[in-house]
Amino acid sequence: MAQHKNSLFEAFHADHAVLGRGFHELSQCLRNNDLAAARQVAQRVDADAGAHIAFEEEHFYKALLPLLGAAEVEKMYREHEDGLEVVQAVIRATAPDEQHTAELLEKSQAMEAHIAECGDLFAAMGRIPPEQQAELHRHLLKWRDSSPRWSDFAASRASSRST
Numbered sequence: 001m002a003q004h005k006n007s008l009f010e011a012f013h014a015d016h017a018v019l020g021r022g023f024h025e026l027s028q029c030l031r032n033n034d035l036a037a038a039r040q041v042a043q044r045v046d047a048d049a050g051a052h053i054a055f056e057e058e059h060f061y062k063a064l065l066p067l068l069g070a071a072e073v074e075k076m077y078r079e080h081e082d083g084l085e086v087v088q089a090v091i092r093a094t095a096p097d098e099q100h101t102a103e104l105l106e107k108s109q110a111m112e113a114h115i116a117e118c119g120d121l122f123a124a125m126g127r128i129p130p131e132q133q134a135e136l137h138r139h140l141l142k143w144r145d146s147s148p149r150w151s152d153f154a155a156s157r158a159s160s161r162s163t
Helices: 008-031 035-068 070-092 098-126 130-146 150-162
Strands: none
Touching: 008 035, 008 070, 008 098, 008 130, 035 070, 035 098, 035 130, 035 150, 070 098, 070 150
């Protein structure tokens, strides 16, 4: 079945291209010990990633649960937590610290791998019924319209779980 231009597949692919470039740039800045540039990239990733992360965590991963299993879906949530930890730590960093920078680089590279592995999700996406794909696409577009920062989405999600 052919995907139409504004399909979930196309939107998901476009978001992952943005996220992949962002984390690649962040890793490069960390490798070069360029904290100022890393901070700028981290701020951009925080702004750009929020809608997609919110969509995945609130809608998409739930649809994947019966296809991939709880362990795999939980792993994806944890990888998001690690990615956000990198973004927030870089934004807050005030001075380069070699050990901390190395740890952040490792987690940034892990997030790059997570994004690359999400290509495997395209096969699972194809197993979701077309009407459910259309509904998921509508959810993604709504998240794009509201455009939350990743850190804001995570904070609101954490506060809603604690209440």
